[in-house]
Amino acid sequence: MKIYLTAIMLISVLSSCFNQNTSRQMPENATPSASFYDFKMQALEGGEMVDFQQFKGKKVVLLNVASKCGYTPQYADWEAFYKMHNDKVVVLGFPANNFMRQEPGTDAEIAEFCERNYGVTFPMFSKISVKGSDQHPLYQWLSDKNKNGWNDKAPSWNFCKYVVDEEGKLTHFFPSGVKPNDAEFKQAIGL
DSSP: OHHHHHHHHHHHHHHHHHHOOOOEEOOTTOOOSSOGGGOEEEBTTTOOEEEGGGGTTSEEEEEEEOSSSTTTTHHHHHHHHHHHHTTTEEEEEEEBOTTTTOOOSOHHHHHHHHHHHHOOOSOBBOOBOOSSTTOOHHHHHHHOHHHHSSOOOOOSSTTOEEEEOTTSOEEEEEOTTOOTTSHHHHHHHTO
16 A cells, blocks of 8 residues: 555656646736735734735745645755845745645644744745635636736646745746756846
């Protein structure tokens, strides 16, 4: 049974790697219908509402995350990036159980896992759905070109990245395998 489950997970990860498009960038003439700053979401710990207005003037990287995924070690990469650049760039984590149930825990379990294993200090939010019929409104905005002005790409797996500029406009989408030290990502952020 263990070998069978391991094989299924490996096939899923490999499948997601081959099916992912390369990064996408906002075209010059795109105009969004709403602002990123219109959102308020519940923090993972404490449950208080976080108003995205507080991120004005900084670039924002949004990650859909999971604790039991082959990409989970990216938590360490994104935490290091956040510590180094949080004066200019904010990293936001959104736990989601959409891909092979790789984020089954409660908010408290997820928070404890992230702190214990990766020392995560960047803002994390209550678990949501990032695709499908119950997709959270933030991810509807991120993946509907009628709302964000150009992008129609929803997460294809855990740890997909969206970049929002200092004015609240979605500018880039990156697939799961992209890390903060990748040249294309660094260029998108302006580093």
